[in-house]
Amino acid sequence: MEWIQQKREFYRLISYAFIHGGFKHLFMNMVIILLFSPPLEKSLGKIRFMELFFFTTLGSALTILLPNSEAGVGSSGFEFGLFGIYLSMIILKKDVFDNQSKIVIIFFISSGWIITFLYKNISIAGHFGGFISGIIMGIIFICTNSFRPFNVQG
Template sequence: MFIRTESFKDFTRYYPIITGIVFIHIVLYLLIVLPFFPGGLIFERLAGVNLYIMEGELWRLVTPIFLHSGFPHLLFNSFSLVLFGPGLEHILGRKSFITLYLSTGILANLATLFLKPLTYTHVGSSGAIFGLFGIYLAMIFFRKEMLSRENTQVVLAIVVIGVIMTFVNANVNVTAHIFGLLAGLILGSFAIERGRELTSSFQRITKRTLHSSGGPKKWSPTSIMLAVLIFLALIGLLSR
């Protein structure tokens, strides 16, 4: 479920919502870092600044979900979305997926607004990413049949490591991570009722993709989990 074997063309066809979100991540990042664009102005207008939100700039509850402060930040969040998002885009359906993704991100930003100082500034899709983890937790708690034992172990390991890194790393919006996770768990518990049929559809797509790519890659669930954890650890070091 978390192994990506598709070609780029197949990935964009099967998961257009995730493709679109990552595309927006990259475009906004390039607009900020390339010297011939007014990157500073773009960042200032789109970043989440609690004071400006309180003054009526409500778009800042949404735009930080797509904005990142550096390449490691962009890489980690986009990688996480590509790794954990495809299953949910098919299990939930495209409309429900984007609705939940944005809802968990906005709720994480609202928690940041009410619990952080007015001068607090934040960017990043981490709250929405943790919302995806929360949706997977809802499946584990309320619809165990939707995930295999191996996938359940991977999700639980990633959630535990993610929460630990949230409190260990500097310059992390702890409020957004925790409330994004809780929002995903709560909202996801209502959204997974139609999951069985869509899960079967996702499995059929995965089998077709594996067949067209010459069969599954030789990655065990343990090696996948280890690779992801190493990646997370490296990103944690880079983000300090």
């Protein structure tokens, strides 16, 4: 954080999410974002969805800056933010998803965490920060009734 403050390069707390470590990295992040974003954006609306993006991306960046964490690139902080908000919906809004949808969502969340710990050069701190930020945003959006009808059933 020191170098960001000294050089006044605060944009780095968000811009890292638009840089990726190669095509495979970009492709994997985009697949998850393209699968999980559209229904959530439709339910929240564009403004709330952008709030989710910025909050989870910033939350991911701030945890990356913790001691013993390495700098990261990529949108996986937002990806894990999506996972966090979906998990909060499964737990707190039990009637939103049918059981099959819940299983698919939990499968993707679990797979994301397994990959996080199995492969090198993946920011565990960044994923954790995005995930926790997504859960927090999920709780806020649920408590403020920010979700429009979110029907993925048939």
